[in-house]
Amino acid sequence: xxxxxxxxxxxxxxxxxxxxxxxxxxxxxxxxxxxxxxxxxxxxxxxxxxxxxxxxxxxxxxxxxxxxxxxxxxxxxxxxxxxxxxxxxxxxxxxxxxxxxxxxxxxxxxxxxxxxxxxxxxxxxxxxxxxxxxxxxx
Numbered sequence: 001x002x003x004x005x006x007x008x009x010x011x012x013x014x015x016x017x018x019x020x021x022x023x024x025x026x027x028x029x030x031x032x033x034x035x036x037x038x039x040x041x042x043x044x045x046x047x048x049x050x051x052x053x054x055x056x057x058x059x060x061x062x063x064x065x066x067x068x069x070x071x072x073x074x075x076x077x078x079x080x081x082x083x084x085x086x087x088x089x090x091x092x093x094x095x096x097x098x099x100x101x102x103x104x105x106x107x108x109x110x111x112x113x114x115x116x117x118x119x120x121x122x123x124x125x126x127x128x129x130x131x132x133x134x135x136x137x138x
Contacts (some may be wrong), residue, residue: 019131040064 009017039045045064048057054067077091105113 015131020127022129 015082038064040049045057045059048059049064049066055062056065059063072091102116104112105116
């Protein structure tokens with residue numbers, strides 16, 4: 001472990017500052033979200049969003065992008081897929097990992113895992129921080 005030279009902060013000080021900033025960040029985010037809701041209720045903005053509910057709008061230097069999160073029911077699509085010509089079908093198959101399954105192959109069927117592993121690309125996740133209840137030193 002690195003020696004402290006008097007000017008450096010202790011772990012407890014850093015943790016405390018982190019928590020203060022995290023709390024401030026949440027308060028500021030809540031205030032921003034409330035302000036955004038008020039902006040969206042302003043007459044010219046609300047009217048424009050009624051006319052065009054999806055896309056980008058600019059209002060005196062403020063750009064507002066709106067849209068929808070779209071989700072389709074896979075079992076329903078499976079039932080109707082044969083009714084729509086393949087060249088008009090507006091969906092593609094996406095492979096989503098079942099981590100429990102790939103872990104099982106890694107551990108118990110490495111020869112099969114080797115075939116799949118060639119298609120795997122790993123990207124680092126951004127670390128996340130939170131305060132835990134206990135005082136563990138994992």
